[in-house]
Amino acid sequence: MILKNLQLTPVKKWVLGISLTFIALFGFFFLSIYWGWWGKLPDTEELRNLNQNEATEVFSSEGKLLGKYYIFDRQPVLYEDLPQHLIDALIATEDVRFYEHSGIDNRSLLRVFFKTILMGDESSGGGSTITLQLAKNLFGRKDYGHLSIVVNKVREAIIAQRLEDIYSKEEIIKLYFNTVPFSDNTYGIESAAMKFFNSGTKDLTLDEAATLVGTLKASHYYNPRLFPERSLERRNVVLSQMNKYGYLPSEEYVKNRVKPLELDYQYFSNNDGVAPYFRSQLKKELSKILDTLENEKGEPYNLYRDGLQIHTTIDYQMQQLAEEAMKEHMTSLQQQFEKAYGKNAPWKREDILNEVLQNSKQYKNLAAAGWSREKIMDSLHRKTEMELFDWGQKKLLSASIADSLQHYMKFLNMGMINLDPSTGAVKSWVGGINHKYFKYDHVSQSRRQIGSIFKPVVYTAAVEAGIDPCTYYSVREVTYEGGWTPSNSGSEEEDPYTKYPMATALAQSVNTIAVKVLFDVGLGNVLTQAKKMMFPDDLPAYPSIALGTAEMSAAELAGSFSSYVNRGKAAKPYYLTKILDKYGNEIATFEPQVAAQPAFSNTTRQVMIEMMKGTVNSGTASRLRYKYNLPNDIAGKTGTTQNNRDGWFVGITPKLISVTWAGTDDARIGFPSTYLGQGANSALPAFAILLQKMNARPEFSDITQAKFAAPSSTVQMMLNCEPEKRDNFLERLFTKGDKPKKAKKEKKGLFGKIKGLFKKNN
Known part of the structure; x- marks a missing residue:
């Protein structure tokens, strides 16, 4: 009727009718999307409570980012932390009329409709505003066959207008930067800034901001790590747009467009970056802890989604x-x-x-x-x-x-842990040589025989039991019940009439004397002493423990040896200090676990420190002085196990305990010689090189320049003896052909089963 009254020609009527029909169909099509026939649209309530997966961050003791756990690498940032040149770069490049429209740029949308959809000209651009892109970032796109582009665009337009009704322009900018995908599976500007430039968002320079904004056109194609030339060219396009629309003065544009692309790329994968073995161990610990904590909904926290902040003791x-x-x-x-x-x-x-x-x-x-x-x-x-x-x-x-x-x-591996002896706080953790190819952690997982590392415990028990440190013992081999004859390492045969006091015996790691001391003090006393020092309860209750049959991890040893510089109290290694939720609320805290009572007297502690200083100054660890020229106050002990399978070194300074292990993961393959495999050669150098590096850094002076307290006059008198003696004529006469000694409370024939097991131990 309307068409008839307009007095139009048949052709015009036909065109008008087709147009109205098309408009009606499109209106119905639009309503079908609006009503959710093509999938539910987010309502206002859902949009007000946007919940995006956020990466959990792990921080060092000084607040530096060690790594992340995530499905999508995303970290939120406040609007106040967005530098103005970053916002300007985005507006100039992606949506120059952002502040003029309400989510949809009608001019651009018409261009898309007629050129892209009807004419198939993809070069005409997407017509997408920042708000439309935000809608896509938040809810993704679905496959609707041939109608996908139209349905998705309409859905995004509806969501965009709802977002504009709820949020201010500044809030939309913040939401956009927190959700937009960047290169290398990175979500959000904060994660991208940290990954590509090792910088917080607020510290991004103009050229860095332009580089990241430039990747938004095609995050893989313009990936600055993979395609630096393309990325540089795209960055300059962004700078040109900023200049074109008045966001960047010409002199600044010229200055910045000639800058080279300089990345400071940070890897946050499981295998790469700082402390990968530590982060792997931490993840196991966190999984157990988070199962015991509940969020505001009464559900356990999710390590990969909830944006937690994990604070550690790592330096x-x-x-x-x-x-x-x-x-x-x-x-x-x-x-x-x-x-x-x-x-x-x-x-x-x-x-x-x-x-x-x-x-x-x-x-x-x-x-x-x-x-x-x-x-x-x-x-x-x-x-x-x-x-x-x-x-x-x-x-x-x-x-x-x-x-x-x-x-x-064929590869040798290594485990090294350094901790603060006063608390047990772990300062560094090296679990292996390369986490990508060798997953096994040699700090916490690997338990190996510790060799002569156990000898200080034997001597500690002896001093604590009242045996004078100047008691002399012959180096002569003795055959014990069952035919066990411990011998000393080294290619040269020792003079059987030589006698050493305990200090020299420990410094030179003399096997025969360590066993004799154990028999004098008693196996039970040695095991009790070890337990007081937080050694594991499953130590083998045989005299052979004097030579290191016990199997322990580097972490366990570090905690036990901390007692020597922590007033006799062992400190269990710990590395978690607190966990915060994504809002910064503290949801868990962790305290050091230090033994309540000293494991030995202060006099014994001083005696043992002086004896282990002798190991460094003139004993098996003396290369710390003559080869690495370390002037620091250091005590320590080397260790090597049967067939040179394991090399150990425990380094003790007043404010740092270091335990290092070196060896192979295949028990059939040891070092080919004691010269190469001894702890002084295989394990000690890693500690020495670390200490050299720390000595060169003023920030570590509190550790490197720390001094052991001078021993008391009583301790000095206790250790005032000649470093060695020789048997006199009568002693030689009466000790010739020593009879086998019996091990107290040991089953007959025990050592016959392990005869010759510890021929090499130092």
Whole structure:
């Protein structure tokens, strides 16, 4: 009727009718989306309570970011922390009329409708405002077949207008920067700033801000880490847009567009970055703790979604130096290790390799699938392109699974922990040589025989029991009940008539004397002393413990040895101080766990410190002085186990306890010689290099310049004896052909089972 009254020509009527029909259909189509027929739209209440997954951050003791746990790497930032040039860069590049529209830029939308949708011209742009992009960032897009682009655009337009009704322009800018995806699976400007420039958002420079905004056009294509030239070109486009729309004076534009692209990329993956082994251990601990805590909804906190802030005791700078020290030493030690074995390396032996292959996950999976041994071996020896770890560089070469297993079998590994003895606070944690290729943690997971590291406990028990430190013991070998004859390490045979006081015996790590002292003080007293020092309860109750049959982790040893500089009180290692929720509320705190009572008297403590200082000044750890020229006050003890499988060093300074282990993960492969594998050569150098690095840093002077208190006059008198003596004629006469000694409360024949087990221990 309306068309008839307008007196239009038939053609015009037809065009008008088609147009009205199209408008009606589009209106119905729009309403169908609005009513949720294509999927529920978020209502006002949901938009007011936006809940985005946020990464949990781990901080060092000084508040530096160590790493993150996340599904999406996102960290929120306040509007006040957004520098103006960052906001200007976004507006000029993505939505120059942002402050003029209410979520939809009608001019741009019409261009998209006619050019992009009807004419298929994708070069015409997306017509997307910052608010529309925010809607997409928050709720994503779904697949609706051929209508996907239209349905998604309409959904985003509706959501955008609702967002504009709820939030101010400043709040929308903040929400946008907190949700927009950047390169390398990074969400939000704070995470991007930290990842690419090691900077907080508020500290981003103009060129850095322009670089990050530039990636928003295509986060992978303009990834500044992968494609620096493209990223630089795109950054300059952003600067040009800022200049074009009056956000950047021409002189500033010219100045910044010639700047090179300089990244300070930070890895926050499980394998990369600072302290990866520590973060892996921390994650296990946090999983247990968070299961006991509830959020405001009465649900357990989620490590990967709830944006928690984890504060630790780790010293960021010391951690970096410890990792550097480990790499420097292990690179050199690995070369010595492989050179010493030469062509006769055990990892090249066919019998060992076949055993490793048969125990491999790949072999077991194929065997379970019914493959024959011959077919499995053929598969495991088939070569393909693969990346193999090696010191200095990663190797990309043609190799088989068998080649890979053989390659990794040869690698020495290391564990090193440093802690504050007064509290047990862990300052650095190096669990291995490379977390990507060697997941096993040699600080907390690995429990190895500790060798001569246990000898200080024997001597501590002796002094505490009243045995004079100047009591002399012969180095002569004695055969004990069952035929056990402990001997001393070293290539040269010692004079059997030489006698050492306990201080010299400990400094030189004399096996025969350590066992004799244990028999004098009693095995039970030694075990009781160890328990007071927080040694594990499962120590082997045999006299052979004097030579280190006990298996312990580096972390356990560090806590026990802290008693020597903490008034006799052992401190259990701890590394968590507090956990905050994403709003900064404290939800858990953690305190040091220090023994309530001293494990020994202060006199005994002073005696043992002086004796272990002798180990460093003139004993098995003396290379700290003559090779590494360390002037620090240091006490310590080296340790080496049977067949040179494990090398240990415990470094004690007034304000730092350090325990280092070095060896292989395969028990069949030890060091080829005591010269190479002894703790003084395999483990001690990592501590020495770390201390050298700390000595060069003024910020560590409180630790490096700390001095042991002078021993009391009583202790000085107790240790005032000659470093060695020789048996006189009568002593030689009556000790010739010593009879076997019996171990108290030990079963007959015990040592016959372990005869010769500890021929080398230092």
